[in-house]
Amino acid sequence: MSDVPPRLLREALRGALAPDPAAPCLDAETLAAWADGTLSARERTAAESHAAACARCQALLAAMVRATPPPAQRRWWRSPAFGWLVPIAVAATAVVVWINLPQSGSERFAASQRAPAAAAAAAPTESARFATAPPAAADRLASKDEKREADQSSPAAASAPRRGPATAGERRDGEALPARQFDKLAPADPGAAAKELREAQTPAQAAPPPSRADAPRADASAQSAAAEAAPQPDAAVPPAAPQANAAAPPAPAFRPPARAMLEAAASVRGQALAKASAVPLQIVSPNPSVRWRTVAAGSVDRSVDGGTTWQTQSTGVQAVLTSGAAPSPAICWLAGSAGTIVRSIDGRTWQRVAFPEAVDLASIRASDAANATVTTADGRAFVTSDGGTTWRPARLPQ
Amino acid sequence: MGAHAADLELARLCAEGDEHAWERFVREYRPLLYRAADALDRTQGARELADSLYADLYGLKSSAGDRQSLFRYYQGRSSLATWLRAVLAQRYVDRLRARRNVEPLSEQEPPAPGDAPDPDRARYVGLVTRALACAVAVLTARDRLRLGCYYVQELTLAETGRIMKESEATASRQLARTRLAIRREVERQLRHEARLSDDQIAACFASVADDPGPLDLKQVIYE
Numbered sequence: 001m002s003d004v005p006p007r008l009l010r011e012a013l014r015g016a017l018a019p020d021p022a023a024p025c026l027d028a029e030t031l032a033a034w035a036d037g038t039l040s041a042r043e044r045t046a047a048e049s050h051a052a053a054c055a056r057c058q059a060l061l062a063a064m065v066r067a068t069p070p071p072a073q074r075r076w077w078r079s080p081a082f083g084w085l086v087p088i089a090v091a092a093t094a095v096v097v098w099i100n101l102p103q104s105g106s107e108r109f110a111a112s113q114r115a116p117a118a119a120a121a122a123a124p125t126e127s128a129r130f131a132t133a134p135p136a137a138a139d140r141l142a143s144k145d146e147k148r149e150a151d152q153s154s155p156a157a158a159s160a161p162r163r164g165p166a167t168a169g170e171r172r173d174g175e176a177l178p179a180r181q182f183d184k185l186a187p188a189d190p191g192a193a194a195k196e197l198r199e200a201q202t203p204a205q206a207a208p209p210p211s212r213a214d215a216p217r218a219d220a221s222a223q224s225a226a227a228e229a230a231p232q233p234d235a236a237v238p239p240a241a242p243q244a245n246a247a248a249p250p251a252p253a254f255r256p257p258a259r260a261m262l263e264a265a266a267s268v269r270g271q272a273l274a275k276a277s278a279v280p281l282q283i284v285s286p287n288p289s290v291r292w293r294t295v296a297a298g299s300v301d302r303s304v305d306g307g308t309t310w311q312t313q314s315t316g317v318q319a320v321l322t323s324g325a326a327p328s329p330a331i332c333w334l335a336g337s338a339g340t341i342v343r344s345i346d347g348r349t350w351q352r353v354a355f356p357e358a359v360d361l362a363s364i365r366a367s368d369a370a371n372a373t374v375t376t377a378d379g380r381a382f383v384t385s386d387g388g389t390t391w392r393p394a395r396l397p398q
Numbered sequence: 399m400g401a402h403a404a405d406l407e408l409a410r411l412c413a414e415g416d417e418h419a420w421e422r423f424v425r426e427y428r429p430l431l432y433r434a435a436d437a438l439d440r441t442q443g444a445r446e447l448a449d450s451l452y453a454d455l456y457g458l459k460s461s462a463g464d465r466q467s468l469f470r471y472y473q474g475r476s477s478l479a480t481w482l483r484a485v486l487a488q489r490y491v492d493r494l495r496a497r498r499n500v501e502p503l504s505e506q507e508p509p510a511p512g513d514a515p516d517p518d519r520a521r522y523v524g525l526v527t528r529a530l531a532c533a534v535a536v537l538t539a540r541d542r543l544r545l546g547c548y549y550v551q552e553l554t555l556a557e558t559g560r561i562m563k564e565s566e567a568t569a570s571r572q573l574a575r576t577r578l579a580i581r582r583e584v585e586r587q588l589r590h591e592a593r594l595s596d597d598q599i600a601a602c603f604a605s606v607a608d609d610p611g612p613l614d615l616k617q618v619i620y621e
Binding site: 027028029030031032033034035036037038045048049051052053055056058059060061062063064065066067068069070071 | 433434435437438471472473475476477480481483484485486487488490491492494495539540542543546547550551552553556557560561563
């Protein structure tokens with residue numbers, strides 16, 4: 001005892017007496033409320049403080065817990081911890097949807113009006129444009145709305161020239177998205193596109209496009225970025241709509257939740273496809289010396305010496321290409337996400353082949369330059385016998 | 399309170415002597431009370447407590463003629479079932495403690511004549527007891543309660559967690575943390591306050607861990 005300072009003992013004793021020795025033992029009412037979890041925080045703290053130093057109350061608690069049957073085991077997905085998953089999942093979905101929302105009609109309209117000069121300078125054919133445009137510009141070019149406008153202005157949707165490249169600032173949000181997300185939303189049927197737009201348009205959006213000051217925050221920021229990059233100062237007041245825009249009202253900023261959810265899911269699926277594309281796909285022609293391989297979105301390599309050396313070719317699309325078929329050393333079909341199909345009939349240059357739906361394509365088989373069969377990710381098959389000009393549903397082999 | 403309005407109404411009717419309410423109470427709660435009694439004492443020794451509880455719940459007429467029922471203490475802060483279990487647990491613990499008070503102390507066995515007494519043992523036990531008391535004293539009430547539930551009341555981790563309103567894993571993790579804190583504090587006390595060397599501390603721990611002797615953890619925790 002002598003080697004322990006008296007202060008140590010005093011402090012130890014005082015510490016032991018800290019939980020208010022005058023506090024009464026827990027009565028049955030408090031004990032039951034403790035067990036049922038109906039004590040207030042203060043009451044609970046006081047009860048814990050007392051019970052921590054009271055042998056009888058601890059024994060009471062022990063007897064109480066022994067006398068109470070254990071709660072029924074809840075399924076893991078019903079545990080309170082997972083209750084947080086619901087709002088977290090909703091918030092994550094909302095963020096994904098928000099990221100994927102297109103620009104408002106006014107901004108898109110202004111962007112389309114700033115482009116005509118560049119459009120005139122652009123290559124006259126899509127294949128040529130794709131061949132000359134750098135990937136980033138092509139990325140920005142292939143916006144959903146521009147495609148819609150092009151689709152409606154010309155029946156030959158796939159081959160019609162687009163309005164031309166937009167300036168770098170006009171697609172600020174689009175740059176963050178894979179190009180396939182734009183491509184996949186381009187409907188091949190102009191009537192369906194117009195119907196879709198009509199259905200989605202709200203009364204407020206049927207009114208003239210809002211001024212820059214009235215635009216939503218995200219659009220305003222995008223527009224300000226566009227104004228910085230674009231030389232035209234009249235973007236705030238859109239000029240009169242051209243014929244194509246008169247026929248097709250601007251796409252709404254708001255989309256039905258179900259469709260938005262589907263697009264969010266498609267985005268996630270696209271990311272999975274992008275990951276899958278990290279593994280090179282190699283298509284070997286009947287002559288094993290000639291083969292293609294996908295190396296990155298939008299480009300393929302071709303080898304004529306059995307894979308010893310490779311030459312890069314641009315397909316003109318930015319979509320992820322996931323399957324291919326080479327029925328001859330000069331002919332190769334490639335298919336990928338968002339209904340993207342490209343074909344080469346000379347082994348060197350590529351043309352995009354129109355496909356009626358913006359669905360992910362799982363596989364493609366081809367017997368020559370005209371006949372091919374594609375299978376969509378959702379299990380349907382489509383056949384063409386005219387090089388992709390027309391497609392018809394086919395029955396999948398059982 | 400509102401969640402237990404039906405229970406409160408049943409208790410009120412029973413306290414007033416409503417026969418239908420009492421029949422309903424017995425029908426619904428008698429099996430529950432017996433199950434709780436059997437959980438407390440597997441030999442069904444607590445059933446008599448449950449039966450005596452019925453008598454108190456039914457109430458006895460006082461000299462003034464009014465009925466005095468135990469139900470009048472039920473305030474509806476919990477379900478009636480939980481309150482009944484609490485009352486039963488209270489009576490069970492009090493009876494247990496009363497019995498222990500009158501039980502004769504077991505005769506302590508004299509030390510074996512062949513054992514050579516460690517000259518430092520008494521000192522070590524005293525030092526560890528004091529250091530342990532200091533280490534436990536600086537714990538929070540919640541940590542002490544968890545410690546007592548697990549080591550003194552010998553509850554399982556799951557039962558301890560139910561008292562502490564935490565999961566079994568959390569109870570285990572917190573206990574491990576508390577043990578570590580105690581160990582460090584005891585070491586610190588022995589090293590700095592009692593001026594023991596590392597070798598002496600190791601010898602001290604070995605001596606006490608093998609045979610704590612008069613070191614009573616219950617006393618350390620509750621005092």
